[in-house]
Amino acid sequence: MLINSGKGIDMIKNWLNIGAVSILSVSGIVQHVSLTSPVAHAASFEVAQLERDMTGECRQVHNDLAMIHQSRTESSGIVMDLSRGDKVILGEDGDLSGWIAVRLPGEGFVQARYLISDCERELPDVRPNLTAPDTLCINYRVSSTVGLNAYELPNPSTDERGRVYPGERIAVVGSPYFSEDTQTEWLRINHPEKGWIENGDPDTRIFNTTLCSELGI
Structure with a gap:
């Protein structure tokens, strides 16, 4: 943009007064114009937010x-x-x-x-509903003295976290998981222990759990 008249200079002064643009260098030619309006600031803030890298958060x-x-x-x-x-x-x-x-x-x-995203927030306890009609119990296929191991992962080679026994109500988390390694179904539980229990063979329908209502519990 060439500025050849006093009128052009007056226009630039007016822009500066209303905060629309700032002129970094004027020597007959406007070399750079940058927005300083509130709208421009908001836009640049949004861009900065979009460019923020979440890796490591x-x-x-x-x-x-x-x-x-x-x-x-x-x-x-x-x-x-x-x-x-x-x-x-x-x-x-x-x-x-x-x-x-x-x-x-x-x-x-x-x-x-x-x-x-809030890592500092203390989440309230959520207790499982163990009175629901579809609540499962460990059935009497499981030894009352040995119990059924709850493992860290759906694999008997991982760490044992505890044991559950016949007649105990369990709280199942998520869906059953079929292990290709053991060729059996596993259930993830968070009550009375936290871990994975081997439920049985889905092909034969022989399981280690039964609806509590069917067991009279």
Whole structure:
């Protein structure tokens, strides 16, 4: 834009007075114009927010359904369980197809819908409903003296977290998981122990759990 008249200079002064633009250099030619209006500031703030990299940020698990998987699918192997209140560190900038990479406490992928950004918030306790009609109990196929092991993962080679016994009501978290390694169905529970129990063979329909109502409990 060439400025050849006093009228052009007056126009620039007027712009400066209303805060629409700021002129960094004027020597017959306007070399640079930058917006300083409130609208421009808001726009630049939004751009900065979009460009913020979330990698390395903390997220908190808000329910007991979350697990770290080996890839972005529920059918992939389980790296580790996550419980309500657990913290994870993000391993990438954003989610893809509803999954986001994490690098701590284990490396893998978590469904983003199970995470909240407030890592300092103390989540209230959520007690399982053990009186619902569909509540399962450990049945009497299980030894009353040995019980049924609850493992860290749906694999008997992982750490044992406790045991459940015949007649005990259990709180199941999520859907049954079929293990290709053991060729059996596993249930994730969070009461009376937290872990995975081997439920049985879905082909023969012989299970270690039964509706409590059918057992008269």
